[in-house]
Amino acid sequence: MCADTPDYKDTLHLPETDFPMRAGLPNREPDWLARWEKIGVYNRLREKEGRKPFTLHDGPPYANGHLHIGHALNKILKDFVVRSQQMMGRDARYIPGWDCHGLPIEWKIEEQYRKKGKDKDAVDVVEFRQECRRFAEGWIDIQREEFKRLGVTGNWGEPYLTMDFHAERVIAEEFQKFLMNGTLYQGSKPVMWSPIEQTALAEAEVEYHDKESFTIWVKFEVVDDKGDLAGANVVIWTTTPWTIPSNKAVVYGSEFSYGLYEVTGTPDECWASVGDRYILADKLAGDVFTRARLDDGMYKRVRDVPADELAGLSLKHPLAGAEGGNGEWDDIRDFRAADFVTDEEGTGFVHCAPSHGMEEYELYRDLGMLEQVITYNVMDDGSFREDLPFFGGKYILSRKGGEGDANKAVIDKLVEVGGLLARGKIKHSYPHSWRSKAPVIYRNTPQWFAAIDKPVGDGQDTFGKTIRERALTEIDNVTWTPKSGRNRLYSMMEARPDWVLSRQRAWGVPLTCFVKKGALPTDPEYLLRNEAVNARILEAFEAEGADAWYKPGAKERFLGNDVNAADYEQVFDILDVWFDSGSTHAFVLRDRADGSDDGIADLYLEGTDQHRGWFHSSLLQSCGTNGRAPYRGVLTHGFTLDEKGNKMSKSLGNTIVPEEVVKQYGADILRLWVAQTDYTADQRIGPEILKGVADSYRRLRNTMRFLLGNLTGFSEDERMAPAEMPELERWVLHRLAELDERVRKGYDAYDFQGVYRSLFEFATTDLSAFYFDIRKDALYCDGADSLRRRAARTVLDILFHRLTTWLAPLLVFTMEDVWLSRFPGDEGSVHLQDIPETPSDWRDEAxxxxxxxxxxxxxxxxxxxxxxxxxxxxxxxxxxxxxxxxxxxxxxxxxxxxxxxxxxxxxxxxxxxxxxxxxxxxxxxxxxxxxxxxxxxGDKCQRCWKILPDVGRHAHDAVCGRCDAALG
Structure with a gap:
């Protein structure tokens, strides 16, 4: 530019905004949190009248540690739902909650005791429970602040806790409904048992990991005088040698082809001898002989052994007659067909220890033979009873959860008595306690169950006569997101056994019932069913909490004058914590003023593991007491993996901690990661992924900064009606109408990824790379009152209100930053706004x-x-x-x-x-x-930089006609 050429920069309408290009989220977000708390945003939203309620019921996390990335994903998704429903005109209520009872917390207190050399059993149970309560309280405060830091809105001042006195009272009351409607019973059957934690476990408390197990092929000799079958051996295969001392039977498949095989030769080291005869499934015989180190030429098939011939055989236990066995295994073993036998692996025969296997248990239960086959050889700690010959005091697991000495002892004894044909090891998926991480066993113990196939005696026959029938009916009355969740829960509910309600622990809500001394569990008078007694228990729990059950004189206090206390025993097992969390609908949705108007949640939202956890137990519990599901909708999300798709593990060093992400990037970047992912599948997260998220965030932030910079000084006097606008602006309005429909449908369908993608593509492609790029010239260079500039500014204002409210549920801090940059004030917030309604006549397909x-x-x-x-x-x-x-x-x-x-x-x-x-x-x-x-x-206009023939021919030097008019 020549020295005498005027500088027209100051005459341009350049963007003006204090909205920073660099977000500085880690440092600035806490100020917005404090502001929202100060102005009471959540409570102010509740004051909006005439709005249809929407309740997302919070699945309670355990109060026993810092948050992991899965917690963050879950709570952020919940926040997306609550905020989007609120901004679309609902009264969206969210009461955060915590699961406070049970083994995760009790385990922590026991760990503290062990470090101090303190004996838990020497501590008064109420004192122990109080320590558990204090531990939970401390973690609730920590987790609450960690959740709030993620920008999650809700009634944080009044969360629900399963250990609140009213909650404990309602949990006991819900249990009493099972007591009174006839579905509660005490039974002795195999349940998953943790020897380390010494309690029964539910399926939802178990996770599966690879485990190396001993595997053995064991001989059961035919004792009948049956010609060439006399003295032959039926061979079984098992991966649990420790169950052999509890064997009571062997079963076979009636449809399989079996043969009699004879050993004709042996290698140097082998437990088989020439002339030995074995009965095996033909399909599996070759593999069995290979395991026994016998080559093809060392055995021959003698003949068929049809199922009707098998049916006439009797077998003896391999330890029968062993010196020192004291007759423990001398009884003849039962031998019959069963439909759970397969010929896919093993030998075609299955050894039955009904005390340690559910299929075997059910077989002999249905035959009415449980008294003959149930054993009590394994104690609470996973050791054999002291008086069990050869194996007394041996442990299935070590005290730290590793391999104990029981399996080796059983195998060695079988070798000694000649009962073993082969042995080896196998690596397979095996159930472990998700708390102690130690393997679990199936063990027959007396437990309390809710019968799910027994008619419920409460008169609600319209929902189905049994809990299972009610649950299966209700599943199809629920909206599932994704839809595959329906099939998963339905199949689980179809196949599940009775619900094990009892746990042998101390920290929880007790099974508030009494049993008659001397009566059998099958006797009608075994369980005390007394409304007056129940009422006294509930009154005490409301005032004192569940600790009242454990205080001296509790039995006499609760039984009162109605019942002779000397005739009854008090039950001290505690309820499965899944019963606690499954009952939350009653003390949160039903009992709280800010719960649900009809006691049913619009949505339950948790990870896919909760099909067998909270979704499952809540459905069972509510169907047992109310005859219906506690939810209208269920949404499930996947798990978080590292960038390579591997499961996160501290040992691998690939964990992503929410707190660290927030410190480095800010919570909005973590929220944006959630918005960008397909939560219905497993999600990946890691440093490189977060860098990509931060980059897309910057692009979106620049779009918002452009809006703010070009809306400075905008007033209603500038606003133009759509009909007066140029086509380009009317095209933008059309796109907004399309997007409004897409956003609302997306939020209603919980399709946050779809909503965000649509908005991001609109902001970066339609706006930044197209509309903004074109209209910069008019916004900067047109006269202040030009129709084109007024139209553009009107559209920018419309864009501002829609983009901020559309994105506010996802990017809570950034949209607040954008809003307050334009509308500063002590009481304002974008989160007090609704998404504006969009006129239908903005749509113009032509x-x-x-x-x-x-x-x-x-x-x-x-x-x-x-x-x-x-x-x-x-x-x-x-x-x-x-x-x-x-x-x-x-x-x-x-x-x-x-x-x-x-x-x-x-x-x-x-x-x-x-x-x-x-x-x-x-x-x-x-x-x-x-x-x-x-x-x-032409020449270059020194104001707008266009090259036009008329530049320099106007009153103002070196400008075009349009700029000359703008300069006045």
Whole structure:
């Protein structure tokens, strides 16, 4: 620029905003949290009247440690739901909760005791329970602050806790409903048992890991005088040698082909002898002999052994008659067909220890033979009873959860008595306690159960006569997201056994019932069912909590004068914690004023593991007491993996801790990661992924900064009606109408990824790379009152209100930053706003179709100019005035009705229907369009930088006519 050329920069309407390019989220987010708490945003939203309630019921996390990335994913998704429903006009209530009872917390207190050399059993149970309560309280406070730091809204001042006195009272009351409706019973059956924790476990408390187990092939001799079968051996295969001392039977498959095999030769080291005869499934015989180290030429098949011949055989236990066995195993073993036998692996025969296997238990239960086959050989700690010959005091697991000495002792004894044909090891998926991480066993113990196939005696037959029937009916009355969740829970509910309610621990809500001394569990009077007694228990729990059950004189206090206390024993087992959390609908949704109007949640939202956990137990519990599901909708999300798709593990060093992400990037980046993922599958997260998220965040932030910078000073006097606007602005309004429908449907369907993708693509492609790029010229250079600038500013204001409210549920801190940058004030917040309603007449499909064609031609032009820029022919697109050859008459006509040079950001453009010359630039994806580059004719306007013929011919020096008019 020459020295005497005026500088017109100060005459431009350049963007003005204090909204920073760098977000500084880690440092600034806590201030917004404090502000929301100060102005009471959550409570102020509850004051909005006439809104339809929406309740997301919180699945309670355990109060026993810092949050992991799975917690963050879960709570952020819940926050997306609550905030989006609120901003779409609902009264969206969210009461956070905590699961406070049970083994996770009790285990921590026991660990503290062990470190101090303190004996838990020597501590008064109420004192121990109080320590558990204090431990939970401490972690609740820590986790509450960690959840709030993620921007999660809710009634944090009044969360629900399963250890609150009212909650404990209601949990006991819900249990009493099972007591009174006839579904509660005490039974002795195999349950998953943790020897380390010395308690029964539910399926939801178990996780599966690979475990190396001993595997043995054991001989059961035929004792009948049955010709060539006499003295032959039926061979079984098992991966649990420790169950052999509890064997009571062997079963076979009635449809399989079995044969009698004879050993004809042996290697040097082998437990088989020439002449030994074995009965095996033909399909598996070869593998069995291989395991026994016998080659093909060392055995022969003698003949078929049909099922009807097997049915007549009797077997003896391999330890029968062993010296020192004291007759423990001398009884003849039962031998019969069973439908759970397979010929896929093993031998075609299954050894039955009904005390340690559910299928065997059910077989002999249905035969009415449980008294003959149930054993009590394994104690609470996983050791054999002291008086069990050969094995007394041996442990299945070591005290730290590793391999004990029981398996080896059993194998060694079988070798000694000649009962073993082969042995080995196998690596397989095996159940472990998800708390202690130690393997579990199946063990027959007296437990309390809820019968799910017994008619419920409460008269609610319209829901189905049994809990299972009610649950299966209700599953189809629930909306499942994703839909596959329905099938998963349905199949689980179809196949599940009775619900094990009891745990042999101290920290929890007790099974508030009494049993009659001397009566059997099958006797009608065994369980005390007395409404007056129940009422006294509930009254005490409401006032004192469940500790009242353990205080001296509790039995006499509760039984009162109605019942002779000397005739009854008090039950001290505690309830499965899944019963606690499954009952939360009663003391949260039903009992709280801010719960649900009908006691049913609009949504339960947890990870996919909760199909067998909270979703499952809540459905069982509510169907047992109310005859219906406690939820109308269920949403499930996957698990979090590292960037390579591996499970996170501290030992691998690939864990992502929410607190660290927040410190480095801010909570909004973590929230944006959640918004970008397909939560219905497993999600990946790691340093590189977070960098990508941060980059997309910056692009979105720049879009919002452009809006703010160009809305400075906007007033209602500037606003224009859509009908008065240029087509480009009306096209933006059309896109907003489309997006409004997409956003609302997406939020209602919990499709947060779809909502975010639509908004991100709109902001970066339709706005930043198209509309904003085009309208910068009008916004900066047009006169303040020009119709084009007023229209653009009106649209920017409309965009501002929609983008901030559409994105506020996802990016809570950033949208608050954007909102307050424009509307500062002590009481304002974007989170007090609703998404604005969008007029239906903004939709204009014909206009959209026209502009789709315009944008296609623009793509060809900008691509042609990019070639010239790369070749240094031009420095900026305003130096060009291309000739655009368009074959399509309709598209060419459309281009003639718009300022196509402005749309292409060139100083001029010529549209022609003439055939494009050979040298014209063509873009393959835009057929029928050719672009010939031409330089713009004229001088450069020193205000808008367009090159036009009229520059310098106006009152103001070196400007074009448009800029001269703007200067006045």
């Amino acid at each position: 206009l959209a179709a026209k502009w789709a064609g315009v944008r296609q031609v623009r793509r060809a032009v900008t691509a042609a100019l990019e070639v010239e820029r790369r070749e240094k022919t031009i420095g900026a697109s305003l130096e060009a005035a291309p000739v655009v050859h368009v074959e399509d008459d309709a598209v060419r006509a459309a281009l003639g009705t718009v300022s196509f040079e402005d749309i292409c950001i060139t100083s001029g453009v010529e549209i022609t229907g003439d055939p494009a010359p050979a040298e014209a630039f063509r873009l393959p994806e835009v057929p029928g369009v050719g672009v010939v580059f031409e330089r713009a004719d």
